[in-house]
Amino acid sequence: MEKLIAQYENIRRRMKAYLFANNLANWDSTTEAPKGCFDNRSVQMGVLNEEYYKLQTGEETVAVIDALFARREELNPILKHEIAERKEALDKIKKVPMNEYVDFMTLLGSSEHVWAQAKKASDWKMFLPLFEKILAFQKKYVKYVETKNLKGYDVLLDEFEKGYTTKEYDKFFEVLKTDLVPFVKKVLTKDLQIDDSFNKQLFPAEKQKQFMLHLQTVMNFDKDHGLMKESEHPFTTNFGSCTDVRFTNHYYENLFASAIFSAIHEMGHATYEMQVDPALDQTLSGGGGSMALHESQSRFYENILGRSKEFWRANLPALRKVFPKQLKGVSLETFYRFINRSQASLIRTEADELTYPIHVMIRYDLERALFNDEIAPADLPKAWNQKVKEYLGLDVPNDKEGVLQDVHWAWGYFGYFPTYALGSAYAAQIFAKMNSEFKVLKSLESGSTKQINEWLKDRLHKYGSTKYPKELFKGVAGANFDPKYYLKYLVKKYSKIYGLKP
Numbered sequence: 421m422e423k424l425i426a427q428y429e430n431i432r433r434r435m436k437a438y439l440f441a442n443n444l445a446n447w448d449s450t451t452e453a454p455k456g457c458f459d460n461r462s463v464q465m466g467v468l469n470e471e472y473y474k475l476q477t478g479e480e481t482v483a484v485i486d487a488l489f490a491r492r493e494e495l496n497p498i499l500k501h502e503i504a505e506r507k508e509a510l511d512k513i514k515k516v517p518m519n520e521y522v523d524f525m526t527l528l529g530s531s532e533h534v535w536a537q538a539k540k541a542s543d544w545k546m547f548l549p550l551f552e553k554i555l556a557f558q559k560k561y562v563k564y565v566e567t568k569n570l571k572g573y574d575v576l577l578d579e580f581e582k583g584y585t586t587k588e589y590d591k592f593f594e595v596l597k598t599d600l601v602p603f604v605k606k607v608l609t610k611d612l613q614i615d616d617s618f619n620k621q622l623f624p625a626e627k628q629k630q631f632m633l634h635l636q637t638v639m640n641f642d643k644d645h646g647l648m649k650e651s652e653h654p655f656t657t658n659f660g661s662c663t664d665v666r667f668t669n670h671y672y673e674n675l676f677a678s679a680i681f682s683a684i685h686e687m688g689h690a691t692y693e694m695q696v697d698p699a700l701d702q703t704l705s706g707g708g709g710s711m712a713l714h715e716s717q718s719r720f721y722e723n724i725l726g727r728s729k730e731f732w733r734a735n736l737p738a739l740r741k742v743f744p745k746q747l748k749g750v751s752l753e754t755f756y757r758f759i760n761r762s763q764a765s766l767i768r769t770e771a772d773e774l775t776y777p778i779h780v781m782i783r784y785d786l787e788r789a790l791f792n793d794e795i796a797p798a799d800l801p802k803a804w805n806q807k808v809k810e811y812l813g814l815d816v817p818n819d820k821e822g823v824l825q826d827v828h829w830a831w832g833y834f835g836y837f838p839t840y841a842l843g844s845a846y847a848a849q850i851f852a853k854m855n856s857e858f859k860v861l862k863s864l865e866s867g868s869t870k871q872i873n874e875w876l877k878d879r880l881h882k883y884g885s886t887k888y889p890k891e892l893f894k895g896v897a898g899a900n901f902d903p904k905y906y907l908k909y910l911v912k913k914y915s916k917i918y919g920l921k922p
């Protein structure tokens with residue numbers, strides 16, 4: 421047994437080194453690399469990826485994992501869980517014919533580019549042939565790997581959030597459809613009537629960056645183990661360790677709030693990564709517990725804390741110091757309403773906290789219908805536009821602002837979207853639990869999220885990905901997931917802002 425474990429640890433060490441190199445190169449690609457370097461870079465990355473793939477699926481690896489899996493009852497719980505996950509992934513790879521998998525990867529190699537061109541031209545038909553191929557492969561893939569309990573679209577949903585299938589998501593989105601949508605429609609008929617002329621001024625990027633340093637202090641961001649840079653789209657990454665966690669931001673001088681909430685969001689992800697138990701650094705069980713759990717943390721910090729009145733009671737003075745001219749005469753109340761204004765919009769990534777899950781619900785409905793053969797890819801724009809009209813009351817003027825807006829399908833990601841909404845809903849239930857133990861928003865008056873960070877570290881973050889999402893969630897929320905908390909949270913917050921009876 422000891423020999424087997426040592427053998428596994430040796431393979432894992434090498435795997436982590438490849439992952440490290442890959443992440444470091446990606447970080448450099450998105451933040452600093454000069455435009456002209458990418459042809460050469462793709463050659464080097466191709467070699468590294470191939471070696472990594474061989475290591476992951478090679479004979480020795482398969483034999484060691486099979487042997488450890490057979491004797492899993494003798495392993496410590498962390499290694500037992502890690503081996504079970506590895507074994508499941510390897511078994512899946514074995515079921516897919518190698519040539520088909522390679523063809524699919526090749527297809528994906530050009531798909532983002534084709535999607536970007538189609539989006540630019542706002543023409544679904546340009547993307548359609550490729551979309552059909554990607555979907556066809558995913559349907560075939562599902563057939564190869566499906567089991568008695570996990571079939572069709574459920575296979576993919578379960579891959580992005582273990583233990584969550586249409587059974588759970590149907591229940592979740594049904595609550596949104598029957599209870600949230602009518603409430604949102606009421607909110608959308610109201611106008612908050614705030615004077616937002618301050619938002620039409622320029623907020624120099626250099627000054628915005630100054631405020632980011634303040635936000636880092638508020639969120640207790642550990643600068644010895646993390647840093648912030650710029651990229652086109654904000655994101656967070658780690659290097660296989662909680663000792664090096666980095667995030668990016670993007671500054672718009674005519675949309676100053678964007679960088680503020682992106683930073684809080686990304687620092688939510690980063691706090692999760694940084695607070696994982698350092699003992700997990702040498703394992704593959706570090707990092708966040710799942711897609712939705714990760715998103716629950718970023719959205720908790722961004723929306724529940726970052727868009728609260730208490731947060732800005734503590735931090736508006738600092739923002740005002742950086743932008744005295746731009747924010748002259750803007751009261752806390754006006755600022756609070758401004759950052760929480762809800763409006764029907766076409767683009768998911770720009771949607772406010774209240775309408776956001778509806779955008780996700782639309783994508784879930786469509787993906788489900790595609791995998792059930794209820795709609796054909798050619799009819800997707802029409803189906804999309806109908807749903808946007810039905811739930812948000814908007815006419816979609818073109819494919820660019822409709823069916824072509826997100827890159828996910830071009831990456832072959834079906835089943836990913838629902839985790840975004842699930843994350844927000846997780847956050848609301850975690851918030852309720854936290855509030856039952858201390859006054860969460862009031863603690864922000866201390867000028868720091870320290871108490872909150874520590875609570876989350878103790879209940880969730882330190883465990884990394886040593887358990888399945890349902891178990892991790894129960895550990896932090898004290899109960900199984902229940903969408904009612906999310907509904908209650910949104911209705912309470914927005915009824916107050918909009919002067920509606922809840």
Ligand SMILES: [Zn+2]
Nearest residue numbers: 685689715718
């Ligand atoms: Zn996120």
